Amino acid sequence: MKSVRPKKFLGQHFLNDLHVAQDIADTVDACPDIPILEVGPGMGVLTQFLLVKGRPVKVVELDFESVAYLKENFSQMGDNIIEQDFLRMDLRDVFGGEPFVLTGNYPYNISSQIFFKMLDNKDLIPCCTGMIQKEVAERIAAAPGNKSYGILSVLIQAWYKVEYLFTVHEHVFNPPPKVKSAVIRMTRNDTQELGCDEKLFKQIVKTTFNQRRKTLRNSISPILGKGHPFCADPIFDKRPEQLSVEEFVGLTGRMEKVLAECGPLK
Numbered sequence: 001m002k003s004v005r006p007k008k009f010l011g012q013h014f015l016n017d018l019h020v021a022q023d024i025a026d027t028v029d030a031c032p033d034i035p036i037l038e039v040g041p042g043m044g045v046l047t048q049f050l051l052v053k054g055r056p057v058k059v060v061e062l063d064f065e066s067v068a069y070l071k072e073n074f075s076q077m078g079d080n081i082i083e084q085d086f087l088r089m090d091l092r093d094v095f096g097g098e099p100f101v102l103t104g105n106y107p108y109n110i111s112s113q114i115f116f117k118m119l120d121n122k123d124l125i126p127c128c129t130g131m132i133q134k135e136v137a138e139r140i141a142a143a144p145g146n147k148s149y150g151i152l153s154v155l156i157q158a159w160y161k162v163e164y165l166f167t168v169h170e171h172v173f174n175p176p177p178k179v180k181s182a183v184i185r186m187t188r189n190d191t192q193e194l195g196c197d198e199k200l201f202k203q204i205v206k207t208t209f210n211q212r213r214k215t216l217r218n219s220i221s222p223i224l225g226k227g228h229p230f231c232a233d234p235i236f237d238k239r240p241e242q243l244s245v246e247e248f249v250g251l252t253g254r255m256e257k258v259l260a261e262c263g264p265l266k
Contacts, residue, residue, distance in 0.1 A: 004043050004065045014042050015105050015131070017172035024131055025049035027165060027185050028101045031127030035095045039086045039104035039114065039130075042066050044074055046105055051077075058094060060086045087113055091121045102128040108177065111136055115156060115186075122159050122188065129185040137164055137182035149241045151209045155202065158194060158245050160186035196253040204252055208240035215239055216251075224255070225264040 004014070015021055025046055028036055035056035041047045043066065050057045051074075060082040061067050067083045074081065082089075087110065094100065102125050106114055111132040118128050135148075140156055141164040142148035156162060168181040194201055203223060211219040217236035224230060235243075235251060243251070 004063070004069050013105075013108070013173040013175060013177045015045050015172060016174050018045070020168055020172055021045045022049050023166070024103070024105070024129070024183055025053070027129035027183060028053070028103050028127065030129075030185060030187060031101050034126070035098065035100040037091075037094055037100050037102055039102065040107055041070060042105070043069050046103070047074060047077075050103070056080075056095065058082060060084055060089065062086070087117060091117075091124055097124075099124050099126050101125070102130070104130045106130050106132050108133045108136075108179075112152060115140070115152065118186075119155060119159065126188045127185070128160070129183070131168060131181050131183045133177075134167060134180040134182040137184045140184060140186070144242060144244045146241070150212070151206055154205045154209075154245050154248055156186060158201075158249070159188060159191055161189050162186050194249050194252070196249055197256050200256055200259075201249065201252040204255065205240075205248055212240050216243075223264065224258070228258075228264070230255070230258045 015024075026049075028050070033055065035058070036050050036053070038047055038050060038057065038059045041059040041061055042063075044059075047057070047059055047070070057077070058080040059070065059077070061070065062083070062085050064083070067081060070077070070081050082094075102118060115128070118125050136152070138148045139150055139152050141162045142150070142153045163185045165183045165185055168183060170176040170178070170180060173181075200223075204220070207222055208216055208219045215237055216239070217231045219240070220231065220236065221228075233254075235247070
């Protein structure tokens with residue numbers, strides 16, 4: 001079967017450098033002995049190096065042409081080639097509820113959505129590795145005070161240790177993307193519970209960073225109400241990028257108590 005034609009609407013940029021593919025595949029070794037799920041395998045450039053690691057491997061692919069190519073060239077995988085939309089899958093069904101490593105050369109246009117789904121299934125995914133747009137990788141790995149620090153940084157770092165592993169240049173893809181790529185690894189940290197309302201935590205992080213140029217006192221008003229007495233606290237003089245993950249967790253816990261006692265101002 002001939003090569004698969006990259007499709008722009010699916011965000012496909014096929015990696016064609018075997019050395020880079022091998023390096024990406026080896027990132028899963030930090031979390032050994034559990035199955036691997038690869039998202040968006042395309043023509044299997046990464047898959048071939050995952051299959052020799054001696055553990056169960058499944059791939060999920062939405063593009064029918066890629067699925068046909070994989071079934072012809074990786075026939076030994078059989079039913080482990082899944083033709084579905086990863087974002088719509090119930091991940092508890094993939095390996096019978098058992099934990100697995102998530103990896104892939106992720107489509108740029110849905111990488112953030114993939115990681116939000118990872119967070120929703122963090123108890124199933126102790127390790128997530130792969131290649132994404134360099135700018136997104138920098139955001140995920142950014143520390144407080146960095147201009148790249150934002151929603152993804154806080155929500156992911158609350159649950160995962162993030163490693164920016166290496167940068168990948170445009171010329172190793174077909175077609176070459178207009179941006180550089182990067183390979184990252186996210187490994188579950190020791191946090192089992194935040195110690196605050198997780199839904200409120202997400203709401204605070206997203207609300208404040210959606211108006212990141214404002215101080216918390218101004219950006220938090222959709223949750224607390226404008227001019228709430230609690231906003232007199234000095235922490236509200238800061239902008240969201242100045243708060244660490246721990247400070248966001250602490251702020252959420254305090255706001256949770258305030259809202260339970262007196263609710264938001266109308």
